[in-house]
Amino acid sequence: MNGVLRERVVVLTGATGGLGHAFAKRLTEAGCRLFLTGRHADPLALMSHALPGSAWLAADLTAPDACETIMAEAERRFGQVDVLINNAGIFPVGPFVESDPEVYETCFAVNVRAPIRLSRLALPGMVARGWGRLIHIGSSSAYAGFRNTALYCASKHALLGFSRSLHDELRESGVRSICLSPGSLQTPMGRQVPGQDFSTFIDPDDVAEYLVFLLSASGNMVSEEVRLNRVVIR
Ligand SMILES: NC(=O)c1ccc[n+]([C@@H]2O[C@H](COP(=O)([O-])OP(=O)(O)OC[C@H]3O[C@@H](n4cnc5c(N)ncnc54)[C@H](OP(=O)(O)O)[C@@H]3O)[C@@H](O)[C@H]2O)c1
Numbered sequence: 001m002n003g004v005l006r007e008r009v010v011v012l013t014g015a016t017g018g019l020g021h022a023f024a025k026r027l028t029e030a031g032c033r034l035f036l037t038g039r040h041a042d043p044l045a046l047m048s049h050a051l052p053g054s055a056w057l058a059a060d061l062t063a064p065d066a067c068e069t070i071m072a073e074a075e076r077r078f079g080q081v082d083v084l085i086n087n088a089g090i091f092p093v094g095p096f097v098e099s100d101p102e103v104y105e106t107c108f109a110v111n112v113r114a115p116i117r118l119s120r121l122a123l124p125g126m127v128a129r130g131w132g133r134l135i136h137i138g139s140s141s142a143y144a145g146f147r148n149t150a151l152y153c154a155s156k157h158a159l160l161g162f163s164r165s166l167h168d169e170l171r172e173s174g175v176r177s178i179c180l181s182p183g184s185l186q187t188p189m190g191r192q193v194p195g196q197d198f199s200t201f202i203d204p205d206d207v208a209e210y211l212v213f214l215l216s217a218s219g220n221m222v223s224e225e226v227r228l229n230r231v232v233i234r
Helices: 018-029 041-049 066-078 101-129 150-170 204-216
Strands: 009-012 033-038 055-058 083-086 132-137 175-182 225-228
Touching: 009 018, 009 066, 018 033, 018 204, 033 041, 033 066, 041 055, 055 066, 066 101, 083 101, 101 132, 101 150, 101 175, 132 150, 132 204, 150 175, 150 225, 175 204, 204 225
Parallel strands: 009 033, 009 083, 033 055, 083 132, 132 175, 175 225
Antiparallel strands: none
16 A cells, blocks of 8 residues: 555544454554544453554443544544544334334434534544545445335435535545445344345455555545445345
8 A cells, every 4th residue: 555544543433343343453454543432341442452553432422422522532642533434333124114213313323413423523623634534334225225224224325415515515625525335244233134145245354455445545536435235145
């Protein structure tokens, strides 16, 4: 790689999940300094121990001030934030007509409200320095509707719309907003995908390798959104 990522400070939400683990490993190898977040302290501490130069904070993104706390702590530890990866997500499954209103609140709090709030907090510094990357982890569900996952699909469509708008608004600022949308993944969340063959799902490490490539691009060209799909669908 071209060294663009060396010493960059990355805030990674959902670090303790399947995709988060793969991102953390590849980004550390690329020379980034990671600020890891998830809900639970023990797995974060364990992860951070294995990732040189990283720091962590346990925070529930549904809590009112979680985003402010995360960004303040990341800036206190590292001085600034260069890359924000909005990766945390939840995947409620079931018929919409039977869904509890609470599930809507939680799904949108984690999948939409937190990425928007974290972006708002990260952006002023990035714009002032003329370099920054916002990566929003979308899904194939950002582009299509699927039965029994209406709330998830709606939340990922919202995230894609947000990222597209920021991309347009920021395009001359040196800050890029990119929605990276994988298909089904071999992660704990992937195990909840109904009626599909898990062995055909994408290896999260392949997505992580692609992410490093995407973040490293530094020419006079920009990817505003990327869709990564598995080869075999069954
Ligand atoms: N798996 C798939 O098939 C698939 C396909 C396309 C896109 N995606 C997207 O990829 C991203 C990562 O998914 P994954 O497969 O890695 O899922 P995962 O293994 O279930 O991990 C989800 C992560 O989100 C965190 N999280 C959930 N609720 C949270 C909350 N209230 N506050 C803070 N953190 C919270 C979890 O933290 P804790 O572990 O601490 O609870 C965990 O680190 C998600 O945005 C997902 O929508 C997944």
